[in-house]
Amino acid sequence: AQRVTQPEKLLSVFKGAPVELKCNYSYSGSPELFWYVQYSRQRLQLLLRHISRESIKGFTADLNKGETSFHLKKPFAQEEDSAMYYCALRGSGTYKYIFGTGTRLKVLA
Amino acid sequence: DADVTQTPRNRITKTGKRIMLECSQTKGHDRMYWYRQDPGLGLRLIYYSFDVKDINKGEISDGYSVSRQAQAKFSLSLESAIPNQTALYFCATSDPHGQGSWTGELFFGEGSRLTVL
Numbered sequence: 630a631q632r633v634t635q636p637e638k639l640l641s642v643f644k645g646a647p648v649e650l651k652c653n654y655s656y657s658g659s660p661e662l663f664w665y666v667q668y669s670r671q672r673l674q675l676l677l678r679h680i681s682r683e684s685i686k687g688f689t690a691d692l693n694k695g696e697t698s699f700h701l702k703k704p705f706a707q708e709e710d711s712a713m714y715y716c717a718l719r720g721s722g723t724y725k726y727i728f729g730t731g732t733r734l735k736v737l738a
Numbered sequence: 739d740a741d742v743t744q745t746p747r748n749r750i751t752k753t754g755k756r757i758m759l760e761c762s763q764t765k766g767h768d769r770m771y772w773y774r775q776d777p778g779l780g781l782r783l784i785y786y787s788f789d790v791k792d793i794n795k796g797e798i799s800d801g802y803s804v805s806r807q808a809q810a811k812f813s814l815s816l817e818s819a820i821p822n823q824t825a826l827y828f829c830a831t832s833d834p835h836g837q838g839s840w841t842g843e844l845f846f847g848e849g850s851r852l853t854v855l
Contacts (some may be wrong), residue, residue, distance in 0.1 A: 725796075
């Protein structure tokens with residue numbers, strides 16, 4: 630079955646601490662993986678996609694096909710990183726997206 | 739700026755009432771989606787449309803219907819609302835045929851919060 634799992638509903642860290650939001654997926658083909666972020670009172674927006682292998686706002690995510698994971702990392706969390714983060718998968722050759730249940734990140738002062 | 743607009747932003751209704759949520763976009767995208775967001779369940783796909791004549795059910799389409807009136811408009815209807823349809827509803831668009839390489843990105847509206855009493 631196609632599935633995206635985000636095991637943590639809530640992750641609280643102190644400002645300046647490292648952050649890792651976990652994402653595991655189940656998909657039989659070659660998926661594309663994304664991270665979307667929803668800041669308070671704002672719409673969902675794309676943060677990262679695995680194809681671009683870029684760093685956005687200090688966040689990076691590496692696709693590990695062996696472990697079927699796409700964890701989101703940042704070495705030093707900032708208060709403005711507090712938001713809801715969703716991992717999403719798009720199956721190859723399709724235009725359907727599967728979202729995880731989301732992780733709320735709280736960065737404490 | 740090209741945008742995805744949802745109306746209404748908030749709606750409270752009673753069980754059994756018919757409700758329509760509207761989505762319009764000025765991005766010129768072909769593909770439009772309706773998602774439902776529930777705490778602890780994330781975003782779940784209700785319906786999606788690849789063009790005016792192509793509408794497809796998502797994973798939770800029961801109790802919902804849609805209409806793609808034009809490329810820019812995609813409406814979601816609840817024919818007879820029930821309390822467990824209380825949720826935040828998102829419209830999204832994507833455009834694999836746009837100029838340049840497709841990023842696979844979904845563009846979301848601001849959401850429509852529906853409460854069914």
